[in-house]
Amino acid sequence: RIMRPDDANIAGNVHGGTILKMIEEAGAIISTRHCNSQAGEPCVAALARVERTDFLSPMCIGEVANVSAEITYTSRHSVEVQVNVMSENILTGAKKVTNKATLWYVPLSLKNVNKVLEVPPIQYVRKEQEEEGKKRYEEQKLDRLETKQRNGDVILPVINPEPHTVGYSQSSLIHLVGPSDCTLLGFVHGGVTMKLMDEVAGIVAARHCKTNIVTASVDAINFHEKIKKGCVITVSGRMTFTSNKSMEIEVFVDADPFVDEPRERYRAVSAFFTYVSLSKEGKPLPVPQLLTETEDEKRRFEEGKGRYLQTKAKRQAQMQQSAQQ
Amino acid sequence: RIMRPDDANIAGNVHGGTILKMIEEAGAIISTRHCNSQAGEPCVAALARVERTDFLSPMCIGEVANVSAEITYTSRHSVEVQVNVMSENILTGAKKVTNKATLWYVPLSLKNVNKVLEVPPIQYVRKEQEEEGKKRYEEQKLDRLETKQRNGDVILPVINPEPHTVGYSQSSLIHLVGPSDCTLLGFVHGGVTMKLMDEVAGIVAARHCKTNIVTASVDAINFHEKIKKGCVITVSGRMTFTSNKSMEIEVFVDADPFVDEPRERYRAVSAFFTYVSLSKEGKPLPVPQLLTETEDEKRRFEEGKGRYLQTKAKRQAQMQQSAQQ
Amino acid sequence: RIMRPDDANIAGNVHGGTILKMIEEAGAIISTRHCNSQAGEPCVAALARVERTDFLSPMCIGEVANVSAEITYTSRHSVEVQVNVMSENILTGAKKVTNKATLWYVPLSLKNVNKVLEVPPIQYVRKEQEEEGKKRYEEQKLDRLETKQRNGDVILPVINPEPHTVGYSQSSLIHLVGPSDCTLLGFVHGGVTMKLMDEVAGIVAARHCKTNIVTASVDAINFHEKIKKGCVITVSGRMTFTSNKSMEIEVFVDADPFVDEPRERYRAVSAFFTYVSLSKEGKPLPVPQLLTETEDEKRRFEEGKGRYLQTKAKRQAQMQQSAQQ
Numbered sequence: 001r002i003m004r005p006d007d008a009n010i011a012g013n014v015h016g017g018t019i020l021k022m023i024e025e026a027g028a029i030i031s032t033r034h035c036n037s038q039a040g041e042p043c044v045a046a047l048a049r050v051e052r053t054d055f056l057s058p059m060c061i062g063e064v065a066n067v068s069a070e071i072t073y074t075s076r077h078s079v080e081v082q083v084n085v086m087s088e089n090i091l092t093g094a095k096k097v098t099n100k101a102t103l104w105y106v107p108l109s110l111k112n113v114n115k116v117l118e119v120p121p122i123q124y125v126r127k128e129q130e131e132e133g134k135k136r137y138e139e140q141k142l143d144r145l146e147t148k149q150r151n152g153d154v155i156l157p158v159i160n161p162e163p164h165t166v167g168y169s170q171s172s173l174i175h176l177v178g179p180s181d182c183t184l185l186g187f188v189h190g191g192v193t194m195k196l197m198d199e200v201a202g203i204v205a206a207r208h209c210k211t212n213i214v215t216a217s218v219d220a221i222n223f224h225e226k227i228k229k230g231c232v233i234t235v236s237g238r239m240t241f242t243s244n245k246s247m248e249i250e251v252f253v254d255a256d257p258f259v260d261e262p263r264e265r266y267r268a269v270s271a272f273f274t275y276v277s278l279s280k281e282g283k284p285l286p287v288p289q290l291l292t293e294t295e296d297e298k299r300r301f302e303e304g305k306g307r308y309l310q311t312k313a314k315r316q317a318q319m320q321q322s323a324q325q
Numbered sequence: 326r327i328m329r330p331d332d333a334n335i336a337g338n339v340h341g342g343t344i345l346k347m348i349e350e351a352g353a354i355i356s357t358r359h360c361n362s363q364a365g366e367p368c369v370a371a372l373a374r375v376e377r378t379d380f381l382s383p384m385c386i387g388e389v390a391n392v393s394a395e396i397t398y399t400s401r402h403s404v405e406v407q408v409n410v411m412s413e414n415i416l417t418g419a420k421k422v423t424n425k426a427t428l429w430y431v432p433l434s435l436k437n438v439n440k441v442l443e444v445p446p447i448q449y450v451r452k453e454q455e456e457e458g459k460k461r462y463e464e465q466k467l468d469r470l471e472t473k474q475r476n477g478d479v480i481l482p483v484i485n486p487e488p489h490t491v492g493y494s495q496s497s498l499i500h501l502v503g504p505s506d507c508t509l510l511g512f513v514h515g516g517v518t519m520k521l522m523d524e525v526a527g528i529v530a531a532r533h534c535k536t537n538i539v540t541a542s543v544d545a546i547n548f549h550e551k552i553k554k555g556c557v558i559t560v561s562g563r564m565t566f567t568s569n570k571s572m573e574i575e576v577f578v579d580a581d582p583f584v585d586e587p588r589e590r591y592r593a594v595s596a597f598f599t600y601v602s603l604s605k606e607g608k609p610l611p612v613p614q615l616l617t618e619t620e621d622e623k624r625r626f627e628e629g630k631g632r633y634l635q636t637k638a639k640r641q642a643q644m645q646q647s648a649q650q
Numbered sequence: 651r652i653m654r655p656d657d658a659n660i661a662g663n664v665h666g667g668t669i670l671k672m673i674e675e676a677g678a679i680i681s682t683r684h685c686n687s688q689a690g691e692p693c694v695a696a697l698a699r700v701e702r703t704d705f706l707s708p709m710c711i712g713e714v715a716n717v718s719a720e721i722t723y724t725s726r727h728s729v730e731v732q733v734n735v736m737s738e739n740i741l742t743g744a745k746k747v748t749n750k751a752t753l754w755y756v757p758l759s760l761k762n763v764n765k766v767l768e769v770p771p772i773q774y775v776r777k778e779q780e781e782e783g784k785k786r787y788e789e790q791k792l793d794r795l796e797t798k799q800r801n802g803d804v805i806l807p808v809i810n811p812e813p814h815t816v817g818y819s820q821s822s823l824i825h826l827v828g829p830s831d832c833t834l835l836g837f838v839h840g841g842v843t844m845k846l847m848d849e850v851a852g853i854v855a856a857r858h859c860k861t862n863i864v865t866a867s868v869d870a871i872n873f874h875e876k877i878k879k880g881c882v883i884t885v886s887g888r889m890t891f892t893s894n895k896s897m898e899i900e901v902f903v904d905a906d907p908f909v910d911e912p913r914e915r916y917r918a919v920s921a922f923f924t925y926v927s928l929s930k931e932g933k934p935l936p937v938p939q940l941l942t943e944t945e946d947e948k949r950r951f952e953e954g955k956g957r958y959l960q961t962k963a964k965r966q967a968q969m970q971q972s973a974q975q
Contacts, residue, residue, distance in 0.1 A: 001326075001350060005504040005829040010880040025327060029389050033415040042416040062509045064354050090358040091367040091435070110416070157807040171882075174823045174853060179330040179655040184387045203824060203882055207906075230660040232821075232853055256857075330655040335712040496714075498651055501675060504829040528652065528714055531740040555834045557679050583683045584692050584760060584834060 003061050009202070009212065011278070014059040016215025017198030019085055019098060024050075024191030026069040027081040027103040028183070034071055034079060035107035038120045044183050045105035047190030047223050048078060049140055053101045054217045058282070059087040065098070072102075073133025074119045079105045080133060103190075104140060113185050113226075140220075147222045147270070155236040155252065165291045169207035171200055172236035177229050188227040193253055193269055194218075200237040201249040201273035208239055208247060209287045211277045216246060219272040219307070225255070227268050232256045234265075240272070241304025242290040247275045248304045272307065328386050334527070334537065336603070339384040341540025342523025344410055344423060349375070349516030351394040352406040352428040353508070359396055359404060360432035363445045369508050370430035372515030372548050373403060374465055378426045379542045383607070384412040390423070397427075398458025399444045404430045405458060429465060438510050438551075465545070472547045472595070480561040480577065490616045494532035496525055497561035502554050513552040518578055518594055519543075525562040526574040530600035533564055533572060534612045537603050541571060544597040544632070550580070552593050557581045565597070566629025567615040573629045574598045597632065653713050659852070659862065661928070664709040666865025667848030669735055669748060674700070674841030676719040677731040677753040678833070684721055684729060685757035688770045694833050695755035697840030697873050698728060699790055703751045704867045708932070709737040715748070722752075723783025724769045729755045730783060754790060763835050763876075794872045797920070805886040805902065815941045819857040821850055822886035827879050838877040843903055843919055844868075850887040851899040851923035858889055858897060859937045861927045866896060869922040869957070875905070877918050882906045884915075890922070891954025892940040897925045898954045922957065 007018040024047060031045035059065065066086040073080035085098040109115040124130045158167025173196065181192045198215055205213040227233060234254045241248040253269040277285040292298045332343040349372060356370035384390065391411040398405035410423040434440040449455045483492025498521065506517045523540060530538040552558060559579045566573040578594040602610040617623045657668040674697060681695035709715060716736040723730035735748040759765040774780045808817025823846065831842045848865055855863040877883060884904045891898040903919040927935040942948045 002354065009826075029327060029415060033389075033413075033418070036416045037418060044416075064358075088358075090354060091361045091369075093358070093362060156809070159806070171824055172822075173825070174821055174850075176659075176849065176853060199826065200824075203826060207882070232857075334652075499676075499679060501679060524651065528740060532743075535741045535743065557683070581683070583679075584686055584694060 001065060003059060003063050003065060005061055008061045009214075011212040011280075012061050013212070013214050013278070014061070014063075015195075015198060015202065016055055016218070016273075017195035017202075019055070019059065019065070020050075020053075020101075020194040020198060020218070021189075021191035022065060022067050023083045023085060023099075023101045024103065024189060024194060026067045026083050027105060028189065028191075030069045030071060031079040031081055031105040031107075034074075034122075035117065035119055041117055042110045043107040043117045044110060044185050045079065046108050046183070046185070046187065046226065047103060048106045049104040049144060049223065050190070050194070050218070050221045051102035051140070052217065052220050053099055055099050055215050057087070057096045057098060058214050058278075059098050062089075064088045064090050066095075071122055073130070073137060074122050075134075075137050076118060077106060077116050078137070079107075079119055080136065081105065102136075108185060110185065113187070143220060144222045144224075147224075153252065155238055162291065164208065164288045165293055166238050166297050169204045170236070170238040171203045171207065172234055173200055174232055174234050177227060177231045177233060179229060182229045186229045188229075188233075190223055193223070193227070193233075194221065196233070196235045197237075197251040197253060197269070197271060198273060200235045201251050201275065204237040204239055204249045205247050205275035205277075208290070209277045209285075211285060212280075213275045213277050215273060216276045217274045217311075219274075221269060221271040223269055225266055225268040227253075227255045228257060230257070233268070237273075239290050240300045241308060242287055243308055244286055245276055245284045246308070247287055247290070248308065249273045249275065250300070272304075326390060328384060328388050328390060330386055333386045334539075336537040337386050338537070338539050338603075339386070339388075340520075340523060340527065341380055341543070341598075342520035342527075344380070344384065344390070345375075345378075345519040345523060345543070346516035347390060347392050348408045348410060348424075348426045349428065349514060349519060351392045351408050352430060353514065353516075355394045355396060356404040356406055356430040356432075359399075359447075360442065360444055366442055367435045368432040368442045369435060369510050370404065371433050371508070371510070371512065371551065372428060373431045374429040374469060374548065375515070375519070375543070375546045376427035376465065377542065377545050378424055380424050380540050382412070382421045382423060383539050383603075384423050387414075389413045389415050391420075396447055398455070398462060399447050400459075400462050401443060402431060402441050403462070404432075404444055405461065406430065427461075433510060435509065438512070468545060469547045469549075472549075478577065480563055487616065489533065489613045490618055491563050491622050494529045495561070495563040496528045496532065497559055498525055499557055499559050502552060502556045502558060504554060507554045511554045513554075513556075513558075515548055518548075518552070518558075519546065521558070521560045522562075522576040522578060522594070522596060523598065525560045526576050526598035526600065529562040529564055529574045530572050530602075533615070534602045534610075536610060537605075538600045539603055540598060541601045542599045544599075546594060546596040548594055550591055550593040552578075552580045553582060555582070555584055557583055558593070562598075564615050565625045566633060567612055568633055569611055570601055570609045571633070572600045572612055572615075573633065574600065575625070597629075651715060653709055653711050653715060655711055658711045661862040661930075662711045663862070663864050663928070664711070664713075665845075665848060665852065666705055666868070666923075667845035667852075669705070669709065669715070670700075670703075670751075670844040670848060670868070671839075671841035672715060672717050673733045673735060673749075673751045674753065674839060674844060676717045676733050677755060678839065678841070680719045680721060681729040681731055681755040681757075684772075685767065685769055691767055692760045693757040693767045694760060694835050695729065696758050696833070696835070696837065696876065697753060698756045699754040699794060699873065700840070700844070700868070700871045701752035701790070702867065702870045703749055705749050705865050707737070707746045707748060708864050708928075709748050712739075714738045714740050721772055723780070723787060724772050725784075725787050726768060727756060727766050728787070729757070729769055730786065731755065752786075758835060760835065763837070790870075793870060794874075797872045797874075803902065805888050812941065814858065814938045815943055816888050816947050819854045820886070820888040821853045821857065822884055823850055824882055824884050827877060827881045827883060829879060832879045836879045838879075838881075838883075840873055843873075843877070843883075844871065846883070846885045847887075847901045847903060847919070847921060848923065850885045851901050851925065854887040854889055854899045855897050855925035855927075858940070859927045859935075861935060862930075863925045863927050865923060866926045867924045867961075869924075871919060871921040873919055875916060875918040877903075877905045878907060880907070883918070887923075889940050890950045891958060892937055893958055894936055895926055895934045896958070897937055897940070898958065899923045899925065900950070922954075
């Protein structure tokens with residue numbers, strides 16, 4: 001579809017969240033279709049996890065987004081989908097890869113939302129594809145368990161914060177979950193949640209550096225808890241780390257089943273977003289360093305640095321690998 | 326994309342206007358891409374005309390709309406696009422043709438919106454395709470000239486109208502044209518206009534028969550005049566004809582360039598929509614007969630009857646033809 | 651237009667904010683049209699004030715909202731518009747007055763947004779209409795000056811608040827101002843701001859009483875400061891007073907011109923919203939009493955009680971008056 005002014009920031013760059021939402025919708029369609037391809041209980045595929053995603057080049061207003069999705073692995077109860085997004089300038093014909101994402105879905109019964117159904121197996125062209133898929137499956141399973149144990153951090157407000165401290169840019173928004181946000185089962189689409197998370201992360205980044213910012217990457221996101229129609233969700237973000245030219249923002253989503261339900265507020269999702277600041281010519285600008293004050297802030301900064309160096313090392317290894325091929 | 330609650334009426338049937346909007350977006354993308362495929366002045370394809378369209382089967386919330394578009398003819402200054410819409414129930418896998426539409430676009434220069442550029446010719450597989458296309462081109466050209474001469478009728482409000490008279494169901498809405506309604510040139514997307522027209526026609530039909538109604542068909546629509554960002558558009562509809570099971574509604578779009586422009590309000594588009602009333606089981610219901618009062622209303626009723634009988638005769642001829650094949 | 655699922659809460663009642671937004675759009679159109687009706691500098695009418703508005707009966711999904719607007723007074727630099735909203739059930743034909751609102755607009759030059767232009771005078775049918783309008787004009791002018799002097803209160807967060815205290819239900823949201831939120835001048839439509847304010851007030855009310863709630867009335871709102879495209883706005887609400895069956899919520903809007911501008915965060919608007927809680931049959935329910943803890947909270951509660959009693963007295967006086975007529 002054509003990118004509209006509402007999909008973009010004032011510099012004309014399409015929000016990463018708009019792209020994440022399109023990716024998730026494509027993944028939900030292909031995996032729901034696959035899981036219902038054999039006779040049996042009807043089901044809806046629910047997003048369980050999105051692997052780390054890099055935004056390779058920004059998309060602009062007026063460009064057309066081409067989204068293609070393919071099922072690349074199935075386990076007994078989950079489906080791995082690979083989604084590619086290309087931006088196309090229909091005036092010049094130029095096409096660019098915007099990003100590639102890997103998503104995991106789980107089929108939930110339409111009759112009983114707590115029942116996970118079985119996934120029809122796919123056929124692999126080569127035997128290795130199945131083995132590689134299984135490896136990816138095991139890896140993400142481990143990672144999901146890990147984040148489930150991370151306990152609920154809370155973002156506390158700060159009065160009169162100094163510029164460039166954590167408190168200075170931290171932000172949160174609330175959103176009342178409406179019918180258009182939800183799947184047939186009455187639970188929020190993963191893509192809607194990711195769009196709100198990117199919105200908060202973008203505001204945190206812009207408050208910190210006061211320039212035009214774009215999403216550079218999103219770390220793996222695990223969806224442990226469903227969010228129901230009628231909930232109020234609070235999406236909060238705080239900066240955790242800055243390198244010379246990038247900012248890492250941690251985002252939390254808390255759900256509040258606020259009418260007619262006995263349940264307490266709970267942490268539904270959390271994730272790390274990385275942003276860069278761009279000049280008018282589209283070049284990365286240096287960003288102000290984050291000032292850490294408390295012990296917790298210093299610890300999170302070091303952890304963020306660890307993730308940053310790890311990603312950098314991985315990328316260099318990949319580049320060397322492709323140079324050797 | 327997946328059909329959401331906001332795309333549908335309270336019975337769950339997707340609005341014809343939502344489908345028309347998707348069709349037009351697909352047509353605008355493929356024809357803009359084609360017109361820019363050769364080096365030369367960049368341009369944006371603007372909708373000039375939509376041929377008569379039948380809605381073959383209603384689409385529902387939760388279904389996926391598959392829209393495909395193909396260029397079927399090019400004249401020197403215009404492009405004919407054929408768009409097909411299939412609805413897919415991803416739970417059952419069932420697919421149905423929702424409708425097929427033929428649209429005509431004209432490339433307008435990005436630098437000078439009043440300049441119509443040349444269209445790169447397409448290659449035809451068979452020679453007859455070109456000839457048939459040319460015939461369609463000539464026919465629509467004639468029809469466009471004709472509607473251009475139709476003068477600007479105005480819908481006047483009626484105080485305390487009797488049930489089932491024209492005044493009883495006539496309706497109008499106003500809409501302020503915002504940035505997301507517009508193309509890169511700053512003019513309203515034809516699809517946005519058609520969606521508003523369907524909304525008004527639907528209100529007229531529901532007021533008349535007080536039951537669940539759906540769009541059955543839309544007569545050819547000609548877009549003679551562009552509508553600019555910042556205009557206020559008034560969309561008005563009145564019933565012109567009823568058969569036993571269908572209602573014909575005439576819809577007008579008037580644009581009011583109310584800031585910064587010396588121009589008067591002008592008639593931008595007009596069209597006939599046909600609606601049917603559906604029972605809970607999805608079967609067509611009889612509709613109350615339209616009571617005509619004035620001479621003009623009686624004349625329009627007879628004209629509507631003419632269109633109705635003509636369409637019916639055409640359809641029967643087509644059915645006989647396909648039965649003979 | 652037809653009310654859609656996204657316009658309403660989960661009980662199907664249309665949000666007061668959706669109605670306020672429609673009212674403001676109608677007011678902006680009619681007053682911009684009027685102010686441009688004579689040759690001269692083109693201008694856009696900006697919302698300066700909305701008088702106190704009562705929501706007389708809730709509107710539901712599937713109903714059609716009929717909005718009509720009329721200019722009732724003009725001063726040298728401002729326009730008074732009266733807007734009426736009727737809800738119509740198009741299946742039964744039943745119509746109800748939803749609310750009536752009075753809005754004041756000021757024409758700003760399209761070339762220089764800081765220049766207020768002159769308003770062409772309207773003709774009055776009766777001389778008294780002009781005098782009454784002038785009286786209303788003077789009254790609102792006084793009230794606007796008064797609220798301008800009210801200083802910037804800040805809502806501080808509370809950790810682990812007790813149920814039914816002020817801290818328990820207070821809420822805030824942030825919103826990045828996009829192109830669709832803005833007028834041709836690039837400033838936020840007053841209606842967009844009011845919709846966000848109603849959203850926050852509704853969440854505060856629902857958090858307090860955990861039942862289905864609807865907007866009952868909105869006190870006069872003054873728009874002292876424009877908000878520009880690209881700003882982040884923070885909308886915060888806290889409960890100030892409860893009677894047996896109503897809740898008063900104070901809402902603040904702060905704007906943060908966060909990219910490329912030297913200006914500090916500023917208070918753009920503030921207002922009082924009154925909510926009631928409805929049973930499934932649509933009858934008002936008792937609401938839990940607000941627990942005030944600090945001196946400020948107790949003072950605000952007393953002030954809210956004052957406003958409540960004053961409104962009640964006014965309404966009784968009006969009822970007696972109309973009974974005597």
